Amino acid sequence: MNETVPTFTVDKETKYQEIFGFGAALTDSTALNIKNLSDTTTEVLLNTYFGKGGSNYLYLRVPMGSCDFSTRYYSYDDVQGDTEWEHFDLIDNDYQFKVPIIKRASELRGETIKLFATPWSAPWWMKINGTTKGIAHLDEQYYQPWANYFLKYFDAFARQNISFWGVNPQNEPSQGYTYASSIPVMGWSPEAYTGWVADYLGPTLEKGGYGSLKLMILDDNRMWLPNWVNTVLANDKTNKYSSGIAIHWYTDSSSSDVALRQAHEAQPEKFLMYTEACNLIRVTREDLGDWEIGERYANSMMQAFNNWVVGWTDWNMALNEDGGPATFNDNPTIWGYNAAIIVNATGDEFYKQPPYYFQAHYSMFVPPGSVHIQLTYPNPGGLLHVAFLTPEDNVVVILYNGNDQDIPTVISDPERGNISINVEARSINTVVYKTYFGEGGAQLLFLRIPMGASDFSLRPYTYDDIEGDVTLEHFALIDNDYDYKIPILNRATEIRGQELKLFTSPWSAPWWMKINGTTGISHLAEEYYQVWADYFVKYFDAYAQQGISFWGYSPQNEPIQGSDHAAKIISMGWTKESQTPWIADYLGPTMEKGGYGDLKMMILDDNRSRLPGWAETVFANPVAKSYVAGTAVHWYTDEGIRPSVLTQTHELDPNKFIFYTEACQTTKIVREDLGKWEIGERYGTSMIQAFNNWVVGWTDWNMAINEQGGPATFGYNAAIIVNATADEFYKQPPYYFQAHFSMFIPPDSKHVSLTSDNDGGLLNVAFLTPETDVVVILMNSQNVSVSVVISDQDRGYISVDVEARSINTIIYR
Numbered sequence: 001m002n003e004t005v006p007t008f009t010v011d012k013e014t015k016y017q018e019i020f021g022f023g024a025a026l027t028d029s030t031a032l033n034i035k036n037l038s039d040t041t042t043e044v045l046l047n048t049y050f051g052k053g054g055s056n057y058l059y060l061r062v063p064m065g066s067c068d069f070s071t072r073y074y075s076y077d078d079v080q081g082d083t084e085w086e087h088f089d090l091i092d093n094d095y096q097f098k099v100p101i102i103k104r105a106s107e108l109r110g111e112t113i114k115l116f117a118t119p120w121s122a123p124w125w126m127k128i129n130g131t132t133k134g135i136a137h138l139d140e141q142y143y144q145p146w147a148n149y150f151l152k153y154f155d156a157f158a159r160q161n162i163s164f165w166g167v168n169p170q171n172e173p174s175q176g177y178t179y180a181s182s183i184p185v186m187g188w189s190p191e192a193y194t195g196w197v198a199d200y201l202g203p204t205l206e207k208g209g210y211g212s213l214k215l216m217i218l219d220d221n222r223m224w225l226p227n228w229v230n231t232v233l234a235n236d237k238t239n240k241y242s243s244g245i246a247i248h249w250y251t252d253s254s255s256s257d258v259a260l261r262q263a264h265e266a267q268p269e270k271f272l273m274y275t276e277a278c279n280l281i282r283v284t285r286e287d288l289g290d291w292e293i294g295e296r297y298a299n300s301m302m303q304a305f306n307n308w309v310v311g312w313t314d315w316n317m318a319l320n321e322d323g324g325p326a327t328f329n330d331n332p333t334i335w336g337y338n339a340a341i342i343v344n345a346t347g348d349e350f351y352k353q354p355p356y357y358f359q360a361h362y363s364m365f366v367p368p369g370s371v372h373i374q375l376t377y378p379n380p381g382g383l384l385h386v387a388f389l390t391p392e393d394n395v396v397v398i399l400y401n402g403n404d405q406d407i408p409t410v411i412s413d414p415e416r417g418n419i420s421i422n423v424e425a426r427s428i429n430t431v432v433y434k435t436y437f438g439e440g441g442a443q444l445l446f447l448r449i450p451m452g453a454s455d456f457s458l459r460p461y462t463y464d465d466i467e468g469d470v471t472l473e474h475f476a477l478i479d480n481d482y483d484y485k486i487p488i489l490n491r492a493t494e495i496r497g498q499e500l501k502l503f504t505s506p507w508s509a510p511w512w513m514k515i516n517g518t519t520g521i522s523h524l525a526e527e528y529y530q531v532w533a534d535y536f537v538k539y540f541d542a543y544a545q546q547g548i549s550f551w552g553y554s555p556q557n558e559p560i561q562g563s564d565h566a567a568k569i570i571s572m573g574w575t576k577e578s579q580t581p582w583i584a585d586y587l588g589p590t591m592e593k594g595g596y597g598d599l600k601m602m603i604l605d606d607n608r609s610r611l612p613g614w615a616e617t618v619f620a621n622p623v624a625k626s627y628v629a630g631t632a633v634h635w636y637t638d639e640g641i642r643p644s645v646l647t648q649t650h651e652l653d654p655n656k657f658i659f660y661t662e663a664c665q666t667t668k669i670v671r672e673d674l675g676k677w678e679i680g681e682r683y684g685t686s687m688i689q690a691f692n693n694w695v696v697g698w699t700d701w702n703m704a705i706n707e708q709g710g711p712a713t714f715g716y717n718a719a720i721i722v723n724a725t726a727d728e729f730y731k732q733p734p735y736y737f738q739a740h741f742s743m744f745i746p747p748d749s750k751h752v753s754l755t756s757d758n759d760g761g762l763l764n765v766a767f768l769t770p771e772t773d774v775v776v777i778l779m780n781s782q783n784v785s786v787s788v789v790i791s792d793q794d795r796g797y798i799s800v801d802v803e804a805r806s807i808n809t810i811i812y813r
Contacts (some may be wrong), residue, residue, distance in 0.1 A: 006381030010399065012375035012389055019388065020273065020311035021114070022338070022363035023059025024049070035319045036345035045341065045350055046101070049317060050108040051535045053772030053813060055356070058109065060166075060274055061313050064119035067171070068183035069316055069337075071325050073132050076153065083145040087150045099160050108424035116166030117153065118219060120184040121176075122146050126633055132184045136176040143196055149206035149457055153583045154210050166207070166214035168246050169197055170337035174220050184326065190231040193217075194238050196783050202241030214809070216246035219275055220384070223251040223670065225259035226266050232811065233267050244271035247309070250280065252300045260307035271310045274300075278315035279338040279355070283323040291426065293338060293353025298400040298428050301362060302384040305372055314359060318343050318350065356748040361430045364813050365396050381407050383423060398425050408801070420801045422787075428521040429798075431812050442739045445496065445747060446551070446699050448661055449485065451506035451539055455569035456702055456712045460508075462621040463539065472533045475538045484750050486546050501551035504539065505632075505661070506604055508572040520566040523573050524582075524584045527755045533586040537594035552600030554632045554661065555579060565701040569714070570576055576610075576617040577601075588627030602632035607660055611645040613653055630657035633695070635664065638686045646693035657696045660686075664701035665734070668715035671707070677805060679717065679735025684779040684807050687741060688763040700738060704729060745776050760786040762802060776810045778802050 024030075032080055049057045065075045079087040101251045106113045121132050126142040126233055129135065138146055144763050153165055170188055177187025188196075197217070205211055217232050225247070233239045245263055260272060277300065287293075297651040301312060316339045323336020340356035343349075377385070384400040411419040411431060423429055427539070452462045466474040507516070513528040524532055529689050538668045540550060556574050563573025563648060574582075577678045591597055603612045611633070619625045631649055646658055664685065665679045673679075687698060702718045709715025719735035722728075754776065756764070763779040774795075780786050780802045790810060791797040 005408050005410055006379055006383060007412055008385055008387075008399075009376045010387060010395055010397070010411065010413045011374035011376055012395065012415075015389070017271070017310050018307050018367060019305075019366055019370040019372065019777070020271070021058035021368040022055070022312050022359065023057045023061065024314035024317040025061040025063070025115075025276070026071040026098055027063055027067055028071060028093050028097075029319060030317045031101055031699050032071070032325065033345065034319075037350070038348050040346050041350070043104075045318065045343075046104055046108055048341070048352065048356075050105045050113070052612060054108075055360050056311075056367065056370060057105075057113075057363060058111075059114045059116070059311060059313050059488065059778075060105065060317060062098065062102075062115055062117050062164075063171070064117045064150075064186055065121070066327070067120045069319075069324070069326050070184075073184055073327065075121070076156075077149070078125075080125040080773075081749070083142070085145070085148060085152050086251070086419035087151070088156070091146065091158050093698055098161060099157075100465070102162055102179065103497075112167035112398060113162070114169065115162070116216070116275075117150075117164055118168040118171045118215070119150075120171050121186040122149070127186060131188065133182055134176065134180040134185075136186050137188070137192075138186055138196075142662070143200045144204070147196075147200040150201065151204060151210065153268050154208075154213075164210075164213060166217040166243070167210075167217050169193065169201055169627060170219060172220045172248065173218075175680060180676040190228050194232045194235045197232070197241060198235050198237035202237065205241075205385070207520045209327075211763050214243040215241050215493050216244045216273060217242050219248070221248045221251040222257075222259050223255040226262040228262045229266055229270075233270065233553070241393050242270060244273055244310075246273055246275040247304075249274060249277040249300045252303065253296070253475070256415050257303035257307050260304065260309060260811050264308035272304075273311045274304055274309055275313050276315050277312070279339060282336040283319065283321070283342060284299075285340040288342065288351055289354065291354050294358040294428075295400075295402055295426070297355050297358040297412045298384065298402070301359070302398075302400060303388055305362075312359065312362065314340055314355070317341060320345065344655055350580065354628040358428055360813075361428050363397055363480050365390075365394075365398075365430050365432055367693065369392065370396070372447075381408065381409065383407060394634070398428065399431070400428045401425060406799075416672075418559045420803060422799045422801060425801060430812075433809075441495075443496075443746075444492075444500075444742060445498075446501045446503065446697060447489070447492070447502045448699050449502055450557070451536075452508070453570050454507045454707070455714065456710065457570075457710055460570050462508065462510040463542075464535070465510055468527070472534060472538050475535070477542050482546075486548065488542075489548055492651070499549075502548070503552035503554070503600070503602070503661075505554045505557040506572075507570045509535065514572060515766050520562065521573060522562045522567075522571065523578070528546040529582055529586045530590070532591035533582075534701075536587065537590060537596065538758040540594070540599075550596075550599055552602060552629065553582060554602045554605035556605060557662075558606045558634065559604075560610065570781060577612045580618050580621045583618070583627055584621050585623035588624065591627075600629035600660070601627055601629050602630045602659060605632040606632070607637040607641070607647050609641045611666060612649040612652055615649045615656075619652055620654075625653070628656060630659050630660040632659055632695075633690075635660060635663040635686050643689035643693045645697060646690065650694035659696055660690055660698045661699045666714075667709065667717060669705070669709040669717045669721060673717070674721065674730055675732065677733050680737040680807075681781050681805070683734045683737040684740075685781070687738070688765045688777065688779060691741075691765050691767075694751075698738065698741065700734070719771075719812070737807055740807050744809050744811055747772060749775070760788060760802075762786055762788065771813075773811050773813050777807065778810070779807045780804060 048054045059129055064770050066073050077088040115568040120137055124132050127136045128139050150187050173188035176185035218228050227459045257646050318341040319339040320343050326336050342351045366388045370388045373387050373389045375385055375387045382403050386398050389395040401407055404425050406425050407423045409421050409423050453460045464475040484534040509524050510530050514522045515525055516522050559574035561567035562571040564722040601616050613629050704722050704723050721730045745767050752766050752768045754764050754766045761782050767775045776790055785804050786802045789797050789799050
């Protein structure tokens with residue numbers, strides 16, 4: 001490793017704060033701007049924030065009444081003297097805009113959005129100066145009615161089936177206290193605020209059934225830290241009612257981030273959450289796409305999450321092209337701000353600005369429940385940096401380069417090795433990778449189970465070795481199924497969190513059904529064609545009695561063995577001409593009649609050297625073809641047979657899938673071969689060829705074998721080697737090469753095209769996941785590194801240094 005290159009070492013054991021999530025504010029202006037779009041464009045905008053592939057926002061801050069981004073001043077009861085709140089009511093903007101947006105956001109998110117409310121001002125008649133602006137305090141005679149007002153607000157939304165997660169007693173209490181403001185405000189000193197929360201708001205919320213709301217104090221700039229915290233939370237009652245500290249970003253560039261750490265250290269049980277951020281310069285068309293505004297977010301967010309902050313909510317979700325509508329001095333035309341999304345209602349379109357993308361580098365890849373972890377570095381090289389460990393055991397590293405030069409960088413993980421990345425000038429970069437331990441394992445979904453003995457069994461057997469038992473009365477699973485396989489299947493399903501997709505393959509029918517026994521040239525005797533089909537139903541019934549169902553099956557493992565050549569392992573030969581009518585006239589109808597017609601039948605289950613001919617013969621029989629779902633392929637001749645035969649097979653019938661069902665190194669394992677990289681590279685080559693030629697899935701051969709490569713007829717190799725004597729196992733390169741696919745390409749992902757005028761000698765393949773992640777896998781089997789660019793017309797480009805003899809997975813949204 002080049003010691004002059006900035007190296008960040010991931011320390012997953014040193015953990016800090018848990019992350020709550022990300023969001024923005026639903027102001028009157030935001031709601032109006034969103035609803036000024038067509039229904040179709042409104043849906044696209046909401047998806048951009050809350051839907052799959054969007055920002056993954058979970059939090060919404062909702063002003064309690066008017067704010068500086070309303071079209072007018074109002075409260076929910078402007079009837080002077082109405083201390084009983086008989087006239088309290090939400091306004092049309094709530095019913096027509098905010099409530100529908102909140103409900104749709106929850107639907108798109110797939111869970112209830114976490115709302116928190118913040119008032120800008122009490123009704124004008126409750127304030128000492130009788131106005132909404134200027135130096136304006138709450139009259140003490142209204143301390144209790146103002147607390148009751150909060151209950152009325154939450155009750156009103158509850159009637160719309162909307163509940164809140166949190167509440168702030170006052171937006172920016174310094175406004176209207178330390179200086180006169182031109183927007184709706186109400187000032188509080190920390191001392192007055194403390195007494196009101198302790199004696200009025202806290203008890204009232206608790207008595208009214210809202211004591212579980214997360215009450216966040218301050219809701220103002222961090223320049224007031226830690227003094228505000230030390231004053232307010234020194235009161236035991238206020239401390240009891242308070243859950244966290246809300247912070248705005250406006251003085252971040254002029255105040256030290258040490259104040260955040262000091263606040264945490266003073267009150268470690270209280271969370272810190274940023275609740276407002278925006279650029280205070282009014283947007284102009286020339287400012288659209290202004291990168292510097294996004295960079296300001298990068299600086300503040302890095303500071304925040306490196307100093308115990310648990311969440312971040314932006315200010316307005318959407319403003320118009322004038323930066324509003326906004327209310328300053330009761331004149332909405334004189335001022336406006338900026339936002340992550342700017343709406344052009346006339347054109348029925350919206351523009352995502354750099355702040356949207358800078359925040360999305362966090363919100364899209366750092367889900368709630370993630371934990372901030374340590375990055376250590378001898379020399380950061382001028383990069384701002386932060387790292388997280390997600391609930392799925394992903395490691396997320398965010399790097400921001402505010403310099404005008406690229407900075408080559410290394411991310412080092414003691415368990416995983418190194419990632420080299422060129423952090424381009426003036427860029428933010430998010431690197432996501434998974435560990436291979438615990439819940440972050442290879443994420444296998446499919447398991448292939450031999451139907452009886454295979455070449456990796458202790459002895460040859462079938463489930464009915466009683467000669468002449470054509471009714472299969474003696475059919476029974478063996479102890480190995482009951483004692484080992486079934487418990488492993490059940491536990492694997494629990495760990496996966498969903499039903500595994502099992503498929504089976506027979507190596508041989510019982511010896512007495514065959515022309516010459518179990519090995520060598522051996523065929524099924526035609527008189528047992530129906531009995532052998534019945535045997536399949538018996539097998540599935542036996543497992544069903546154990547609560548285990550199957551996804552698919554193949555009629556025969558490697559039918560060429562025992563047909564074209566004498567096999568030295570348990571086998572049974574078929575020609576494509578003999579197997580086709582057996583499928584059409586016996587196996588297919590029997591499976592359908594037995595209740596297993598929905599299982600995926602895969603023909604061939606042998607090497608691709610037999611393609612496309614085997615499929616052509618089977619598909620030529622329309623009855624046999626009707627029972628077939630796909631073609632199963634083994635990898636053993638991949639190095640000598642061009643992968644285009646897979647595409648040719650696909651073109652015979654695009655509705656029939658192609659699935660690799662067996663791969664392993666057939667050289668017997670020896671201790672010197674442990675960790676042999678070339679074996680992994682063979683997997684990488686075959687898998688990239690396969691998925692670039694219509695293959696939909698891949699299953700390895702043995703999950704684990706011992707240090708002698710067995711027990712087996714012949715010893716082979718495997719992804720995991722077990723040393724039972726030492727009670728340990730060794731993950732080999734094939735494990736990691738396959739995991740580059742299985743861990744990052746979930747089921748229902750789509751293979752997408754990668755085009756290149758010069759691939760630099762790299763094997764490559766790309767996918768689009770159901771969450772609209774793009775996954776690019778690059779393999780460099782050369783002895784020199786190759787610098788490449790991944791270009792996406794919608795997202796820009798990524799520069800990656802693909803090291804010599806390496807496989808690399810890049811994920812972006």
